[in-house]
Amino acid sequence: MATIFTRIINREIPGHIIAEDDRFIAILDINPLVMGHTLVIPKEEVDYIFDLDEKTLGDLMLFAQKVGLAVEQAVPCLRIGISVIGLEVPHTHVHLIPMNSMGDINFSRPKMNPSGDELSAMAEKIRSFL
Template sequence: MSIFSKIIAGEIPAYVVAESNDFLAFLDINPLAKGHVLVIPKKEVDYLFDMDDELYAGLQLFAKIVAKGLKQAVPCIKVGVVVIGLEVPHAHIHLIPVNRVDDINFSRPKLTFSPEEYAEVAASIKEALRD
């Protein structure tokens, strides 16, 4: 069972920003930027392109919705989209607020926020998604 499946099952806490029957979006705890979100299918599939077409399309549409709320909640030029798939064996999409290309550099040090800061950002994104 992947760490993401444990988050889905409620065994590991997460700063959830959006959820549907099939998908979950939550803050990355090792973010590249304030508001860095991970979007995952609730069904555990290791490789993004191993998902069936319906699940794949649904994940992309869910990520699009989350990205719109993220951009409204965290000022940025665009929301970058990255799929690497090596760090956790559960398909996921990174949504990262970006203002320059280097904002999506996974080699640079990750940011750290307090639990209160994570909770505040998550609440801001949730609120933006309600609009």
């Protein structure tokens, strides 16, 4: 069964897409830790990041860098934190999280629940810096 990310990639369900090429996609997390929390995902459905071949892993990080720099311009922060957890969705993904403190990347705290309009506006703002 396809993961939720594959379903977004295939346009079966909506997602707030920031950037996309033939191998990767970046979308906003719909329940972010902070506004601007973005997921960078390879289109190939591979569960564990270290099961990616070397080229795909390297290219994933280069794509994440490009997106992360745009997020950093769109969302005032000290830096963009990166996290790879991979337990909640069995499809490799990298979290890019605008950070002003260590607490901003604490996944055990309650997540935000922004409206679709808020997410759309954030996606547009980030895209403007790509």
